[in-house]
Amino acid sequence: xxxxxxxxxxxxxxQQAMWSDPAAWPDGRVPQAGDAVTIPRDRHMVLDVxxxxxxxxxxxxxxxxxxxxxxxxxxxxxxxQGGELEIGTEASPYQHRxxxxxxxxxxxxxxxxxxxxxxxxxxxxxxxxxxxAHSWTKLARTAERGAREIEVLDAGDWRVGDxxxxxxxxxxxxxxxxxxxxxxxxxxxxxxxxxEYMHFGQITYGVDQRGEVGMLxxxxxxxxxxxxxxxxxxxxxxxxIQSKMYVNGIELNRMxxxxxxxxxxxxxxxxxxxxxxxxxxxxxHDTYSRCVTVHxxxxxxxxxxxxxxxxxxxxxxxxxxxxxxxxxxxxxxMTKCHPTLPCxxxxxxxxxxxxxxxxxxxxxxxxxxxASTFWITNPDNVYRDNVAAGSDQIGFWIALPQHPTGQxxxxxxxxxxxxxxxxxxxxxxxxxHSNFDGVMFDRGPRPDGTFNIGGxxxxxxxxxxxEASELVPSVIDNLTAYKNRNGGIWSRGEYHLxxxxxxxxxxxxxxxxxxxxxxxxxxxxxENALFVGESExxxxxxxxxxxxxxxxxxxxxxDFPIRGYEYYDYHHQVVNSRFVNYVxxxxxxxxxxxxxxxTSFGMSTENSVEGLTFENAKPVSFPxxxxxxxxxxxxxxxxxxxxxxDIDGSVGGIPGATIVxxxxxxxxxxxxVARQSWNAAICRGDIGRLNIAGDFPDFGNQPIAxxxxxxxxGHRFEYNGETTIGSGAELEVNTAKDDLTVHLxxxxxxxxxxxxxxxFASAASGVRVDxxxxxxxxxxxxxxxDDGKLWVKLVVEDATPDGPVVVRVGALRxxxxxxxxxxxx
Numbered sequence: 001x002x003x004x005x006x007x008x009x010x011x012x013x014x015q016q017a018m019w020s021d022p023a024a025w026p027d028g029r030v031p032q033a034g035d036a037v038t039i040p041r042d043r044h045m046v047l048d049v050x051x052x053x054x055x056x057x058x059x060x061x062x063x064x065x066x067x068x069x070x071x072x073x074x075x076x077x078x079x080x081q082g083g084e085l086e087i088g089t090e091a092s093p094y095q096h097r098x099x100x101x102x103x104x105x106x107x108x109x110x111x112x113x114x115x116x117x118x119x120x121x122x123x124x125x126x127x128x129x130x131x132x133a134h135s136w137t138k139l140a141r142t143a144e145r146g147a148r149e150i151e152v153l154d155a156g157d158w159r160v161g162d163x164x165x166x167x168x169x170x171x172x173x174x175x176x177x178x179x180x181x182x183x184x185x186x187x188x189x190x191x192x193x194x195x196e197y198m199h200f201g202q203i204t205y206g207v208d209q210r211g212e213v214g215m216l217x218x219x220x221x222x223x224x225x226x227x228x229x230x231x232x233x234x235x236x237x238x239x240x241i242q243s244k245m246y247v248n249g250i251e252l253n254r255m256x257x258x259x260x261x262x263x264x265x266x267x268x269x270x271x272x273x274x275x276x277x278x279x280x281x282x283x284x285h286d287t288y289s290r291c292v293t294v295h296x297x298x299x300x301x302x303x304x305x306x307x308x309x310x311x312x313x314x315x316x317x318x319x320x321x322x323x324x325x326x327x328x329x330x331x332x333x334m335t336k337c338h339p340t341l342p343c344x345x346x347x348x349x350x351x352x353x354x355x356x357x358x359x360x361x362x363x364x365x366x367x368x369x370x371a372s373t374f375w376i377t378n379p380d381n382v383y384r385d386n387v388a389a390g391s392d393q394i395g396f397w398i399a400l401p402q403h404p405t406g407q408x409x410x411x412x413x414x415x416x417x418x419x420x421x422x423x424x425x426x427x428x429x430x431x432x433h434s435n436f437d438g439v440m441f442d443r444g445p446r447p448d449g450t451f452n453i454g455g456x457x458x459x460x461x462x463x464x465x466x467e468a469s470e471l472v473p474s475v476i477d478n479l480t481a482y483k484n485r486n487g488g489i490w491s492r493g494e495y496h497l498x499x500x501x502x503x504x505x506x507x508x509x510x511x512x513x514x515x516x517x518x519x520x521x522x523x524x525x526x527e528n529a530l531f532v533g534e535s536e537x538x539x540x541x542x543x544x545x546x547x548x549x550x551x552x553x554x555x556x557x558x559d560f561p562i563r564g565y566e567y568y569d570y571h572h573q574v575v576n577s578r579f580v581n582y583v584x585x586x587x588x589x590x591x592x593x594x595x596x597x598x599t600s601f602g603m604s605t606e607n608s609v610e611g612l613t614f615e616n617a618k619p620v621s622f623p624x625x626x627x628x629x630x631x632x633x634x635x636x637x638x639x640x641x642x643x644x645x646d647i648d649g650s651v652g653g654i655p656g657a658t659i660v661x662x663x664x665x666x667x668x669x670x671x672x673v674a675r676q677s678w679n680a681a682i683c684r685g686d687i688g689r690l691n692i693a694g695d696f697p698d699f700g701n702q703p704i705a706x707x708x709x710x711x712x713x714g715h716r717f718e719y720n721g722e723t724t725i726g727s728g729a730e731l732e733v734n735t736a737k738d739d740l741t742v743h744l745x746x747x748x749x750x751x752x753x754x755x756x757x758x759x760f761a762s763a764a765s766g767v768r769v770d771x772x773x774x775x776x777x778x779x780x781x782x783x784x785x786d787d788g789k790l791w792v793k794l795v796v797e798d799a800t801p802d803g804p805v806v807v808r809v810g811a812l813r814x815x816x817x818x819x820x821x822x823x824x825x
Contacts, residue, residue, distance in 0.1 A: 014044040014061050019051065039063055039083065047071055053103060059083035059124065070097040074225075077102065079111050080124030080243075087220050088129035093249060095131050099221045102235035104228070114238050115263050117224060123242035130220040130249030132157060133281045135306045136331045138210040139166075139201030140187060145540070146194045151201075152213050155187045162217040164189070165285075165308045167333045168434040169200035169211040170539035170552050171485045173390030175434075176308065176334045178216070197540045204535040205580050207504040209433070209482055212389050214306035214331050216283045218251035225254075232258030232288040232311075232339050237266045247279040256289030258311060258339060259364055264289055270296035270407065274325075280304055288339060289364060290316050291332070296407065299324040308333045312368040313375035313397070315386075320377035320404035320419045327383045332373035335391035338362055343392050345370040346443075347436065347486070348453055348631045358450050366449045372397035372440070377404075378419045379458070379474070385429040388438070395432030395484070399451070400444040400458055409447050420444065420456065420493075421464035428477040432488070438481035438506065441491035442513065457515025458493035471520050473497045483539070485554045487511055495520035497527070504532035505539075507554035509564040511596055517570035517604075517810035525573040531564035533582035533590055533617065549587055561589035561597075561623045567644055568596040570604040570810065575611055582617035584677070591621020591678070593651065595642040595661075598630045602807050603638045605658055605687045605724060605746050608645040619651045620678040622661045637721025641666060643687060652682035658724075660687065664715030665731070666724040686727040688747030688796075691806045691814065692719055692740055709734040722807070727751035734758060739821045742794060743806045743814035749799040750779070760790035762824030765817075781818055794818050 017024030019031075024045065031037045033052035039045045043061040048068070054075040057063075064086040065071050078085065078100070088094030102117045114120040134156030143150040143166065150166070158164070160181055168175035175197045183190035199211040224235035234254045239245050247266065255265035262269060265287050266279055274294075278301040284291045285308040292302055295318035302325065307314050314335045315327060337343035344357025347370065358366035367375075372394035374386060379398065388395030400419040408414040432438030444456035463469035473495050480502045481488035488506040489498070492513040503509040509531050512524035539552030546552050554560065564579050579592035592614055595603065612619075622642060623629075642661040649655035654673070660666040660681050662674060667681035674681045692708055708719040711732040717723070725731075727747060733740070733755050742755065754776065766781035775784040775793050784791040796815045803814030 012041055014042055016044040016046060019045055019047045020049045041082065047073065055106070059085055062086065065094065065098050067094050067096055072099045072101070074101040074103055076104065076106055077109070077111055077117055078119045080119065080121040080126065082123045084125040084127065085119065086127040089127055090129055090246065090248065093129040093131045094220055097219045097221070099223070101223055101225050103225045104233065114240065115236070115257070115260065117233065117257070118236040118238055118263070119222065121239040121243035121245070124239070125243065126237070126239065126245040126247065128220055128247045128250045130218045132218050132249045134158065134215065135281050135283065135304045136212055136214040138212055139199060140210070142201040143195055143199040143211070145196065145198045148191050148194050149188055150191065150213070151188045153187065155184060155189060158184065158189070158215055160184060162215055165214045165216060165333055166195070166199045167212040167214070167389035168197070169209060169483065169537060170197070171434060171483050171554050173334050173392060173434045175540060176390055178308070200537040202536060204537055205504065205532045206530050207482060207502045207532055207535060208480060209504065209535065209537050212331050212333070212387055214283070214308060214333060216251065216285050216306065216308060218249055218283055220250040221253060222250060222255065223253040228254045228288070234288045236263040238262065238269055239267065239271060240269050241271065243271060245277050245279070247282060249281045252282065252284040252287070254286055254288070255284070256287040256311070258288040260289065261364065264293040264316070265291055267293040268295060268297040268300060272296065273298060275299040277301070278303065285309055287311060290314060292316065293318060294322050294325055295319060296321060297325070298322060301326045301328070302330060303328040304330065306331045306333070309336070310334070311336050311339050312364055312371055314373045316375050317377050317381065319406040319408045320401045321408045321413055321417055322378055323380040325381045327374070327381065327386055329385045331387045331389060332391070333389045335371050335373045337369050337371040337392050343369055343371065345393050345436070346451070346453060347393070349486070350628070350630055353453060355450065367399065367445060367451060370394060375399060377401060377444070378422060379424040379460070380422050382426040383430060384426055387431040388435060389431070390434035391436070393436045394440045395435040395438045396430060396440070398439070398441040398458070400456060401446070402444070405445060405447045405449070416465055418464040420458050421461045421467070423460040423472045424474045424476070427475075431480040432484065433482045434484070436485050437487045437490055438484040439479065439489045439491070441489070441493070456492065457513070459495065459515055459519070471495050475499065481506060482535070483537070491524065494523050496524045498524065498529065499527045501526060501529035503529070503564070504535045505537060505554070507560060507562055508566050511566040511568055512572055514569035514571070514809055517812065519810070522573050523569065523571045525575065526565065526577060527575045529574070529577040531577065531579045531592065533562055533564060533580065535581070545587070557628060559588045560629060561591070561621060563590070563594040563621060564592045566594050566596050567603070567607050567642070568599065569602055570606065570812070572607045574609045577611070578613045578615070579617045579619070580615045584618060584621070589621055589623050590618060592617045592619050593644070594621050594623070595639055596631050597623065598625045598639040600632055600637050600721065602722065602809060603642055605643045605645060605689060607643070608647050609651055610647040612650040618677065620659055620675065620680050622679040624679065641723040643724040646682070654682055654684060657682045657684055658687035660724050663717060663723070665710050665712050665717040666726065668713070668726060668729065671726060683726055686748045686751045687724060688727070688751060689722050689745050690725040690753060691722045691743040691745065693743070693806070694737065694740070706736045708737070725753055727753070730754040730756070732756040732758070738823070739819065741817065741819050742792070743803065744794055744796055744816045745801055745806060745812065745814050747796045747799070747815060749796055752793055752795040755792045755794065757790040757792065757820055759788065760820050760822050761785060762821050763790065763792055764819035764821070766792070781816060783818070790820055792818055792820060
């Protein structure tokens with residue numbers, strides 16, 4: 001248990017003295033090499049010399065750096081115990097160079113529970129204010145491979161000798177490049193070495209892909225000594241109870257302690273109210289564990305910082321109890337899972353759906369093997385104009401636990417805090433590029449830190465503590481995501497509104513999963529979005545197929561079919577959006593709109609589009625099923641019956657039509673127009689969903705006992721879950737099963753299907769009629785038996801879905817049902 005210093009009984013009168021003055025020290029001598037130095041509560045010591053390396057430094061009073069020349073201080077650790085460490089102030093930033101180097105000649109210490117090799121505050125104050133404010137800018141034009149000059153939008157106060165980093169603008173985050181400025185002419189920078197990669201610098205097809213350039217040099221440097229490069233045990237800054245940190249314009253280098261909890265480059269730890277505190281305009285690079293950690297602390301400001309080459313979740317909102325913090329205009333470049341090892345991620349790619357990486361001994365917490373630049377565990381915070389520019393895995397991970405975890409688990413605060421029901425305070429103007437997934441709004445952690453790939457949906461309430469309170473839309477506005485190897489956005493929840501998206505050059509632009517469909521007006525809605533399949537940013541093609549094609553490719557498989565918007569689950573809307581450059585070629589298929597490949601989970605004919613435009617883009621692509629591209633590849637039932645409603649005909653040219661995958665059962669020549677290149681059909685009339693209850697396993701690809709075969713117009717379809725069907729369809733149902741229960745849903749009143757069931761004898765409900773003609777004329781559910789067959793007309797007599805639950809995601813109910821059997825008659 002940590003020990004807080006005793007609270008002062010009143011204001012402390014501190015006598016100012018110079019470090020170099022022997023009379024200022026109790027023993028009458030200036031500290032020598034290896035000394036354990038303490039500055040008492042009543043003393044303000046001004047560092048006016050460069051002392052030898054110290055054993056330690058405890059500050060109970062105040063230590064400030066004289067701003068008369070460059071200063072260096074080396075010590076094992078600094079413990080600010082109720083005192084203050086000051087290098088410059090907000091009103092008067094430090095003008096010379098100040099360097100604090102944290103050594104580790106005496107390993108394994110634990111200073112008041114805060115570890116070793118750090119600047120550790122207990123009821124202390126840290127004031128660090130450098131003189132550099134311009135953290136990052138963007139390229140003004142493309143920087144070609146081999147270039148020694150780059151032009152940026154604003155070189156600001158950058159200087160010759162400054163260290164800068166150019167973010168990758170391709171799929172590979174490791175194409176980020178560090179250079180030094182050799183000369184400056186206006187906004188043109190001469191580099192000390194030529195570039196190895198092209199860095200794109202244009203707004204292309206309306207999407208801003210001008211690569212970011214971060215500046216890593218500051219005049220106040222906090223770092224560990226070079227030995228940390230071999231063991232990953234860097235320095236750390238940790239503020240605990242009653243402490244305050246005001247940090248501006250500093251450089252943190254070789255910080256964070258790999259595989260050590262709570263030892264991060266800068267870390268607010270269980271402070272509580274942090275109003276007025278901040279880290280701004282700073283550079284955090286080459287760290288071994290995280291970047292900025294906010295833990296149990298509210299209302300901080302994290303603004304205009306640049307990070308580069310960091311390990312684990314970078315901007316880290318820890319347990320899910322943190323609220324009101326503002327993350328504004330931060331740039332994160334090259335976030336890694338591990339200092340040297342590759343990631344073992346958990347994601348939707350079949351090869352990485354296992355959880356071995358979450359049990360790895362080489363990461364701090366399970367999710368670090370799927371590392372994100374921004375790890376967000378409570379939506380009641382502000383994320384505005386940030387850039388996640390190249391993570392090995394995820395750019396922004398909105399990873400919401402059910403209740404706060406870690407040190408809050410089991411507390412009253414945790415019990416009354418519901419991140420998955422809490423509205424988003426603000427998520428706007430952010431950019432995610434050069435990641436595996438740009439934005440992941442799903443897969444929140446369990447109390448033990450593990451997660452799965454199918455859960456943790458977000459449904460915000462006006463009162464998060466009251467599950468019956470009014471639903472509140474969750475808005476993500478003006479997000480740009482490009483050059484992400486998998487998805488621009490993956491999300492899960494209800495009532496999610498995405499406005500003004502700009503998505504380009506992603507393998508998949510947008511996918512959203514349902515959480516509790518039917519409780520809100522929609523699961524997700526995309527408005528006024530721009531989707532670009534391939535832009536002018538051709539990247540840096542290296543593989544033979546890329547060189548031959550003339551641009552880099554998002555997936556290892558060159559024939560991976562790229563898609564703009566991917567439907568999945570229930571009730572998603574795309575409105576007033578534009579799709580550009582989704583064109584199939586000899587290498588791979590492409591389509592503006594598709595469905596999640598090749599999922600077993602539910603689809604809906606209520607998914608819709610309206611007001612879409614297409615430029616050089618194939619509107620729809622339902623690729624043939626190929627295991628290596630699948631999301632689960634179980635029964636594939638949902639994908640095999642994919643459909644969406646074309647409200648105004650802006651996709652297929654027929655207002656009110658439904659676009660269905662052309663599986664031979666959903667479409668019909670009399671009511672549908674086939675689009676062979678889409679593998680789809682445009683169908684008039686009411687289209688809904690047919691469900692046959694029974695054991696149709698989604699996963700494992702094991703044979704189905706007593707399969708059900710649907711036959712329509714000579715086309716055979718093995719049923720393994722719900723399928724799309726049009727009103728008026730007549731199907732033959734072949735099976736060895738003795739009993740079946742058949743349901744309809746998502747259909748209008750009066751819609752129907754007719755089933756021919758060889759070998760069946762009776763129906764448990766409906767009206768028995770005497771002829772097939774009478775059956776076809778019936779206005780209610782009816783059945784007819786003849787010549788060893790049972791004929792059933794299943795009619796939606798009431799459009800209200802109040803029948804049995806046929807899909808348990810959101811408890812979706814049937815509108816019409818009938819049980820049939822081989823017995824009776």
